[in-house]
Amino acid sequence: MFTQKIQSHTKNISVFMRREDLIHPFVSGNKFRKLKYNLLQAKIENQETLLTFGGAFSNHIAALAYAGKEQGFKTIGIIRGDELQSKILVNPTLKFAQECGMIFKFVSREDYRHKTEVDFIEDLKQEFNNFYLVPEGGTNEFAVKGCQEILTDEDAEFDFVCCSIGTGGTISGIINSILPHQKVLGFPALKGDFLKEEIRKFARNENWELITDYHFGGYGKVNPELIAFINQFYLENQIPLDPIYTGKMVFGVMDLIKKNYFPENSKILLIHTGGIQGIAGMNLKLKAKKLPIIDFNE
Structure with a gap:
């Protein structure tokens, strides 16, 4: 490099x-590095959908949305801050991710704190069916x-x-x-x-x-x-x-x-x-x- x-x-x-x-x-910098083997693993598992988490201007959300589009995955973003639902078109990151085909679920900051808990993830599976989960930030x-x-x-x-x-x-x-x-x-x-x-x-x-x-x-x-x-x-x-x-x-x-x-x-x-x-x-x-x-x- x-x-x-x-x-x-x-x-x-x-x-x-x-x-x-x-x-x-x-998909620049560390986001390219972090997603490389995650996307390979998702393909190994025959997953069709990637789901991840992020905030209003998340580099990770933008990168995963584009990478998913590029490699044929559906993408879902769980976004911190339910007030952002009405601001997609004036938010450069969310607008870009949506244009790449990402579907959003906006949650309150309080609910977002539970994003790593089993019950929270199970509720997402009930709503969206099967997906490959990429953690917030991709780590x-x-x-x-x-x-x-x-x-x-x-x-x-x-x-x-x-x-x-x-x-x-x-x-x-x-x-x-x-x-x-x-x-x-x-x-x-x-x-x-x-x-x-x-x-x-x-x-x-x-x-x-x-x-x-x-x-x-x-x-x-x-x-x-x-x-x-x-x-x-x-x-x-x-x-x-x-x-x-x-x-x-x-x-x-x-x-x-x-x-x-x-x-x-x-x-x-x-x-x-x-x-x-x-x-x-x-x-x-x-x-x-x-x-x-x-x-x-x-």
């Missing part, structure tokens, strides 16, 4: 980015297997591999494929370090660390400083960053470089996990609040 050198504003640290966002125009053993293919033999030169974290599948795959001299740094998009236990379910070594200081207030939260950073980063590197995941991770890495976190002459590989489709939805929110938007045409 294409690896690009980026501006780090320091002579002692080399920073490169793995452009996983370029894998596929609609399961098949997703981790796909993410283990992100790194290649050529990546042995790097000392640190950095990625953003949503549900923990991507970093788990990366952890399982690093070499003994390498360390993985994960940047959660959510508050807290509860993801450690989720990662340990799949990760086979302990050469990793979570950096929990760059969530910008929590999942989906941004501020003008982050937006300005994303816009400036594009001007310098011609690489678009999404504001939910990779943008926060890159901001964090650059800040840690300034704070001398990394030893001199370190070589760092940043994993771009995609998510660019979510920018349109974020800009709608920013415009509504009269805040600066993400603009790659500046």
